[in-house]
Amino acid sequence: MSMNLHLRIWRQKNSKAKGQFVSYEAKAISPDMSFLEMLDVVNEDLISQNQEPIAFESDCREGICGACSLVINGIAHGPDSGTTACQLHMRRFKDGDTITVEPWRAKAFSPIKDLVVDRSAFDRIMQAGGFVSVNTGSAPDGNTIPISKVHADLAFDAAACIGCGACVAACKNASAMLFVGAKVSQLMHLPQGQPERQQRVQAMIMKMDEEGFGSCTNTQECEAVCPKEISTRVITELNREFVRAQL
């Protein structure tokens, strides 16, 4: 049942060093392992040979924290749709396969080490306006304002974003419009988001541009790789909100 795989993995000492692909063999891999567990096996092997293991990010390993960030065989998060790399399982691969693993590549995500990049630009975009300005303690009863299930569901679909950055990694322009659109859409569909609706979209877009993310040219690769399957509807809404805010 177990498999042997050839890996080509991007190694880069730090942000200043030049990176390169290095080949590794992953041996006796069980089809029930997750992709990251397969990398754990490779890393344990490297440690036993007194070599430095491959740095990659992961935390929850159940597809919700958004830490893992691998481009696998050219696709952000790998071949399964609606799936983070940590939830990709090795049964998806065949014995003898060659697998190429790279980090997110985008101007706004500078490399840190091996497969780890700096995604703090996402935090800064959120700080620019991805919230409702409400102090603790001043909220009215939760049922004071009914919200239609339709709008609540649309808001939720957008709010499912885990901030992993696959959308940026997949985009030929390294655009962050799916990420930004998801937050703008969530709050635009809720009554709580209305008072700051105009400033929010303007501030977030301005920050997004400043951080060096590109523009959307409707390729929709972002939606294809999004582990939470966020629709490019949110980009349409983002554009509309932006225009609306200018009027």
Place this chain on the structure above:
Amino acid sequence: MFLDAKIPSGPLADKWNHYKDASKPINPANKRKYHIIVVGTGLAGASAAASLGELGFRVSTFCFQDSPRRAHSIAAQGGINAAKNYRNDGDSVHRLFYDTIKGGDFRAREANVYRLAQLSVNIIDQCVAQGVPFAREYGGLLDNRSFGGSLVSRTFYARGQTGQQLLLGAYGALNRQIAAGTVKSHPRTEMQDLIMVDGHAKGIIVRNLVTGEMTAHTGDAVVLATGGYGPVFYLSTNAIGCNVTATYRAFKQGALFANPCYTQIHPTCIPQSGDHQSKLTLMSESLRNDGRVWVPKQKSDKRAAHQIPEEERDYYLERKYPSYGNLAPRDIASRAAKQVCDEGRGIGPGGRGVFLDFSDAIKRLGKDVISARYSNLFHMYQKITDEDPFELPMRIYPASHYTMGGLWVDYELMSTIPGLFVLGEANFSDHGANRLGASALMQGLADGYFVLPNTISGYLNQIKPNSIKDTDAKCKQTAIDAADDVHRLMSIQGKRSPDFFHRELGKIMWNDCGMARTEKGLQNALSQIPALREEFWKDVRVTGSDLEMNPVLEKALRVADFLEFAELLCHDALQRRESCGGHFREEYQTQDGEAKRNDEDFCYVAAWEYKGSKQKPELHKEPLQFENIALAQRSYQ
């Protein structure tokens, strides 16, 4: 040592208001003179930091993740309890209070739990105002569902991603304060030690996880919101990075650690598939609203689930606990699963599993309704196991999930170290010996949004702000000591990876200090852990350099602390010669195998004091007084 919990006087329902009335706030103009350090940015840490920032304090947050948004609160699936009684089913603050005390097997403080139940309603309001997209009904009002250990529907939820949505709400509030300049965020930093000055907590030493640099950060109070210690069992539902280091280092600096033996083994997790496994994945308790738990009546029945006729199935939770059925509390459901597997009736590989079956619910409600309720969970299950829960019943087994024990805190959430506050899962305060489902999110947010902002002034009023600088000798020395620990680890150059030792520790803990504990097993663990620890300090291998991003070093530092902490946990489990909640001692059980408490001798909080690396920690007791509810044997039958 006398442990003063500082419970306010007066009737239970008035205590919190009395406390607030008697407290002395700090002048708004003076608040900015105080600098508060918050470690951890999950629900408790993020909500506390945001709320303190709003009040005008200067706040610094620290988290080991690359962004505050990734803290493990994000993985909570099912929901958050609140005594809103929107369903008209008889819920009230008192009922939530009672359910929580009873669920915790009468081992929590009445006053803390009552306050938690009171604040639960404010949390929902606060989160709705932030734009958290809770589930709603067609009329536009908030929806609820049921959770274990309760006969009312009081759980608010956002599909199967409630923790994520609540955390993103708190992260939004935090971001707003970062933008306003009141909060400074330090991601990719891990706390290594607490800076103590004249017996007060005055700051922390952190390691920058990108550069490896050790730096001191001083403040007027330190808030730990660093979560639990579930990965002491190696495999758990926690994130890979979750660790005990911050709370354990505080313990070594003098903070008492309370009830470490209260660990929660969650009944519904996906069973382990092999030795390679790095974590176990939870399937939300909410699934037990519609799923029925069963095993075959016969031993070693190898037939597929659908080939086993109805009369040959044992729906053991429904049989043993007819009134709560599949919604029996977690500790009880976990032990019941272990019991049927021990009898040889478990299913799946190795016989360590039970079925969670949705076929009746699908027949009754249709596939669409079930899909709307649980699609993300079904999807996750299918990804991991390659089995479709619409076709085959899920296979589940208990796994380490949550830890009720934590640093001892008083009513103000202050530890035994003045100026050190502890929030959320990191403290011991509200869940007694067992936590009910959907109560962790409630406690984390109650502590952060509402309790700490009202209690921290009591301490700050007594001290002079800005009494220490990052460059003071004491800070430098603590940083040097922390760096020495790192160098010691790096210089061992042994043969085994940190992960090897963590796995070995996990085996010891799961076998001898897991779902069922015995005097003999615990003694065994207490002899094996120090031996393993010695082996670790002789033979661990940390590759690379300490002055760069080094995940092996990070892991080694965390494992080193787990290897010490595990012993404390076993000491606590050994001294508690009774069974209560998540702590089950085989010697103390009723005839039908239920936990048998001993209120006569053990109705206390066990708080441990560090006495040095070669000494056994010293036990202190805070007696628990029940003035409002009668102690009773917990019955869910």
